[in-house]
Each structure stands twice: as structure tokens, then as C-alpha cells.
Amino acid sequence: PGRALLARRGGALRALCGSVRGLAAGPETHFGFQTVTEAERREKIYQVFESVAKKYDVMNDSMTLGIHRVWKDILIHKMNPSPGTLLLDVAGGTGDIAFRFINYVRSARERQLQRRLKHHQNLSWQEISESYQEDKFKSLGDSQVVVCDINKEMLKVGKQKAQHLGYSEGLSWVLGNAEELPFDDDKFDVYTIAFGIRNVTRIDLALEEAYRVLKPGGRFLCLEFSHVSNPLLSRLYDLYSFQVIPVLGEVIAGDWKSYQYLVESIRRFPPQEELKAMIEDAGFLKVDYQNLNSGIVAIHSGFKL
Amino acid sequence: GRAWLSHAEPRGRDGRSGEEEEEEEGCYPLYPGHIPTSPLQKALLAAGSAFMALYDPYRHDMVAVLGETTGCLALPNLRDKMKHHPEGYRILQERPRIRLSTLDMAGLRGLPDGSLGREYVRFLEDNKVSPDTRMPPKFVDDEELAYVIQRYREVHDLMHTLLGMPTNMLGEVVVKWFEAIQTGLPMCVLGAAFGPVRLSARKLQVLATELVPWAIRSGRNASCILNFYYEQRWEQPVASLREEIGIFPPP
Numbered sequence: 001p002g003r004a005l006l007a008r009r010g011g012a013l014r015a016l017c018g019s020v021r022g023l024a025a026g027p028e029t030h031f032g033f034q035t036v037t038e039a040e041r042r043e044k045i046y047q048v049f050e051s052v053a054k055k056y057d058v059m060n061d062s063m064t065l066g067i068h069r070v071w072k073d074i075l076i077h078k079m080n081p082s083p084g085t086l087l088l089d090v091a092g093g094t095g096d097i098a099f100r101f102i103n104y105v106r107s108a109r110e111r112q113l114q115r116r117l118k119h120h121q122n123l124s125w126q127e128i129s130e131s132y133q134e135d136k137f138k139s140l141g142d143s144q145v146v147v148c149d150i151n152k153e154m155l156k157v158g159k160q161k162a163q164h165l166g167y168s169e170g171l172s173w174v175l176g177n178a179e180e181l182p183f184d185d186d187k188f189d190v191y192t193i194a195f196g197i198r199n200v201t202r203i204d205l206a207l208e209e210a211y212r213v214l215k216p217g218g219r220f221l222c223l224e225f226s227h228v229s230n231p232l233l234s235r236l237y238d239l240y241s242f243q244v245i246p247v248l249g250e251v252i253a254g255d256w257k258s259y260q261y262l263v264e265s266i267r268r269f270p271p272q273e274e275l276k277a278m279i280e281d282a283g284f285l286k287v288d289y290q291n292l293n294s295g296i297v298a299i300h301s302g303f304k305l
Numbered sequence: 306g307r308a309w310l311s312h313a314e315p316r317g318r319d320g321r322s323g324e325e326e327e328e329e330e331g332c333y334p335l336y337p338g339h340i341p342t343s344p345l346q347k348a349l350l351a352a353g354s355a356f357m358a359l360y361d362p363y364r365h366d367m368v369a370v371l372g373e374t375t376g377c378l379a380l381p382n383l384r385d386k387m388k389h390h391p392e393g394y395r396i397l398q399e400r401p402r403i404r405l406s407t408l409d410m411a412g413l414r415g416l417p418d419g420s421l422g423r424e425y426v427r428f429l430e431d432n433k434v435s436p437d438t439r440m441p442p443k444f445v446d447d448e449e450l451a452y453v454i455q456r457y458r459e460v461h462d463l464m465h466t467l468l469g470m471p472t473n474m475l476g477e478v479v480v481k482w483f484e485a486i487q488t489g490l491p492m493c494v495l496g497a498a499f500g501p502v503r504l505s506a507r508k509l510q511v512l513a514t515e516l517v518p519w520a521i522r523s524g525r526n527a528s529c530i531l532n533f534y535y536e537q538r539w540e541q542p543v544a545s546l547r548e549e550i551g552i553f554p555p556p
Contacts, residue, residue, distance in 0.1 A: 243345050251353035254366050
């Protein structure tokens with residue numbers, strides 16, 4: 001019983017020690033509702049995803065009742081990539097965005113080919129078979145997606161999934177840090193980060209990197225949990241988040257704490273307007289956002305012009 | 306009251322630096338590994354863990370969670386039984402733990418056959434189990450009761466030894482019947498009732514005709530198994546300890 005009292009007083013003391021410690025060990029930031037140094041936060045987040053990687057997809061389906069798939073579909077539809085697009089999916093871990101991208105450009109490519117064939121009704125058999133030959137090797141039409149993630153376990157799961165589902169063409173996997181991307185300037189047509197930017201420690205650096213690696217005219221797209229303004233929905237959402245999600249984490253993944261972190265990190269993340277301002281600060285123009293499900297999730301978009 | 310609801314409001318944004326985690330439930334961790342939970346969370350955990358334990362029998366952590374979330378009546382009962390017994394009281398004071406690091410395995414192995422220590426080590430080796438795989442409690446909201454359930458888990462292997470039951474499904478079910486009578490923990494009762502679902506007809510017959518009646522009789526006859534300081538009784542012959550506790554010889 002005495003411990004509870006001590007902890008309360010300890011809070012003030014810890015804040016003081018924290019600021020002193022901060023001078024030595026690096027600036028302070030948050031991990032869910034805790035206060036930690038930046039180095040500690042990076043380490044803890046790495047461990048969270050290392051721990052959940054194998055059950056990541058199962059948990060996503062359970063927590064969102066499968067709705068996360070719709071959110072990701074909407075993101076790709078909004079992107080509307082044409083064949084030949086070069087996509088960088090950061091924090092792409094288990095590949096959900098990458099696979100959807102490939103599916104989308106593949107069907108776009110098929111439609112493109114069909115349209116072309118319709119216009120070529122007067123070709124000889126020779127010419128037709130030649131056009132089939134060259135198009136066969138471009139079922140994606142030169143589209144490519146690079147999946148970049150900081151966590152080896154998540155990438156491993158993603159690669160296994162790709163193999164299992166039969167995705168190989170136009171797909172590559174790179175270990176990298178969103179705050180310091182291992183790519184040259186002006187390389188990509190589209191940059192996406194889906195449910196990843198929340199876990200980045202220095203969001204401003206990640207946004208600057210996004211700006212750097214995009215080609216002029218390139219698009220930045222961010223899919224992330226955001227803030228619900230409707231008070232009733234907000235209460236229900238909080239109730240569900242704090243009461244149900246950690247329990248699901250314990251029962252399905254045997255890991256309460258990682259999912260407690262997840263719901264806390266959502267609350268800590270900047271709301272829609274603030275994130276929009278941060279994206280503008282990085283140099284993006286025509287920045288806008290679209291709320292999904294009343295703000296539970298939001299898609300932010302910006303262009304490098 | 307519903308104190309936890311007010312704490313569940315997202316206050317993370319306006320700086321809660323320096324405060325403990327888990328504050329949403331309105332409590333602080335009471336022991337290492339403690340995760341404070343609201344009544345709703347406990348109910349959800351109980352239901353979820355019960356389902357998962359049946360669905361995937363390898364999820365021993367789910368059995369543990371079920372025990373913790375449903376033990377709110379049985380655990381205080383057990384603790385009181387311990388408090389009112391001289392040896393049990395000493396255990397509560399001294400809080401011994403059965404772990405590989407505290408056991409002198411070589412010494413126990415050297416004890417004569419038939420002694421508790423020797424048979425316990427034999428049991429561990431034959432069944433390839435270790436006392437260190439017991440889950441520490443997470444969802445018990447009282448630090449003494451957390452120890453009681455921890456003690457119950459660590460003594461489980463000794464129960465196997467005293468009852469002479471192996472760690473296969475059949476043996477586990479028999480021990481669960483014994484423990485259900487002894488402790489009244491709902492998790493044991495559920496395990497005893499649903500465990501047999503996965504057994505073959507032949508085993509079920511043996512279970513029903515011989516093993517369970519014996520387990521029940523022994524369970525009722527025996528005094529509280531948590532009231533014995535097993536760590537100070539390694540040299541005692543198993544047969545003598547059985548008699549002292551009140552467990553009938555196994556069939």
C-alpha cells in the first residue's frame with residue numbers, strides 16, 4: 001500500500017531525474033504513456049514488433065474485425081497507380097500495401113493491354129504474337145515496389161507471405177530506417193507509410209526523408225490512426241481500445257503489453273491538422289487529409305512540387 | 306465505483322510525463338509482472354482464455370490466465386487455510402520458490418529411492434519438464450494471493466510425483482481432479498471437466514472407473530497440499546508423506 005504513495009511522489013522526482021538524465025542520455029520522448037529517452041523508445045518499439053511479427057496479421061484482423069483491409073484498399077485506390085509506377089512502402093513490414101499495389105497495377109496493366117489489342121484489329125498473326133511476347137514479361141508494366149522496414153522479423157514475415165502468396169516480380173525488401181532512408185534523392189513516384197509513422201521516433205525526420213527520396217511530382221501518402229472528434233464515438237472507441245484490445249493481445253498473441261503500447265501510442269499521435277502542418281513543414285504542397293470511419297483512421301496526402 | 310473509466314480518458318497528449326504505466330486502471334503494479342485490470346477486462350480475459358485453452362491445448366499461458374482471472378474466491382480461501390496452519394503460515398512468511406536455481410539437483414538425485422527428492426527429480430527427468438516453465442502471475446490484484454497461486458503452480462509437479470501421474474493428457478486430468486477438490490479453483494474444475502474431451506474411449510473408461518474416484522477420495526481426505534513445506538521434506542519417503550497428507554496409494 002505504501003508503494004502507491006511513493007510512486008506518486010516518485011513521479012515528480014522522476015521527472016526531475018528524467019530531465020537530468022535527459023541531458024546525459026538524449027532527449028525525452030514518449031512510449032505509449034511512459035516517458036523514455038529517444039534511444040529507449042527506439043529499442044522498445046523494435047522489441048514490440050519483433051514480438052508481434054508472427055501474429056501481426058491475425059491481430060490486425062481480430063482488432064479491427066477485418067476492417068483494416070478496407071482501409072488499405074482505400075489507400076491504394078486513392079493512389080490509383082498506373083503501370084510503371086515506382087512505389088516505396090516504408091514500415092511496410094508484412095507487405096499488405098505492397099501486395100495490394102501489385103494487384104492493382106496488374107489489373108490496370110491487363111486493362112491497358114486489352115484496350116491496346118482492341119485497337120489493333122488489323123495486325124497480322126506475326127505482329128500479334130510478337131506483341132504478346134514483349135508484353136508477357138511486363139505483366140506489371142515496369143511497376144515496382146520497394147518494401148522498407150526497420151525490423152528484421154517483420155520483413156521476414158513479409159517475405160514468407162510473398163512466397164506463400166506467389167508475389168515475386170517487381171517486389172524488393174530492404175532493411176532501413178524511415179528517419180534515414182538508404183535511397184538516393186528523387187527516386188520514387190509514390191511514398192507510402194501505413195500504420196508505421198506512429199512508431200517513428202522523429203516524425204519530422206521521416207517526413208524530410210520522404211520528401212528527399214520522392215521525384216518532383218511525387219506523392220506522399222500516409223495511412224494512420226487519428227483522432228475521433230465525435231464525443232460518443234470517442235468514448236466507445238476508448239472503451240474498446242483500452243478494455244478489449246489488450247485482452248485480445250493476451251489471448252491471441254500472449255502479449256498484453258505490446259497491444260497496450262499500441263492503443264496508447266494511438267492516443268499520443270498528433271491529430272489530423274497537426275500532422276498536416278508537419279507534412280507541410282517538410283516541404284510538401286497541396287497537403288490534405290481524408291477521415292475514414294469518423295477519424296479512427298486518416299489518409300494524409302501531399303505532393304513534392 | 307468505476308474508477309477505471311475516468312482513468313481511461315486519453316490524457317497522453319497533455320503531458321503525463323513521469324507517471325507510471327497502467328494508470329488507466331487506477332492502480333499501480335503491485336508486484337513485478339503485475340498488470341492491473343478492470344473487472345470488464347478480467348471477464349473478457351476469463352472468457353477468451355477459456356476458449357483459447359480448449360482450442361489450442363499447447364497454450365499453457367491461457368490456462369494460467371484463466372486460473373488467475375477466475376480465482377478471486379478460491380485464492381483467498383487457500384490463503385486463509387495456509388494462515389491457520391503452522392507450516393502453511395511459515396510458507397506464507399518465507400515465500401519459498403521452487404526453481405532450478407534454488408534446487409540442489411545433484412543432491413536430490415543422490416537421495417535414496419522412494420524419497421520425495423529422488424522421486425521428484427526422477428519425475429522431472431522422465432517427463433522432461435522443468436519447474437522454471439511455470440508462468441508468473443499477472444492478473445491477480447493482491448500480492449500475497451499472487452504468491453499463493455505461484456506456489457500452487459510450483460507445487461503442481463510435486464502433486465504429479467505424489468499422485469504418481471505422468472504429464473500426458475490422462476495424467477494431467479487426474480491431477481486436475483485432485484486439485485479441483487483441494488483448491489476449488491474454477492480453472493481446475495474446468496480443466497477436470499473439459500480435459501477428458503480429448504481422450505480416447507479406452508482412457509476415458511480407466512479415468513472414470515478407477516482414476517477419478519481415487520483422485521476425488523484422496524482430494525477430500527487429504528489436508529491442504531499448500532500447507533506442506535516440501536523443500537524441507539526432500540528426505541521424507543513418498544509413501545510416508547502421502548500418508549501424512551492423506552493421499553491414498555495410486556491404483
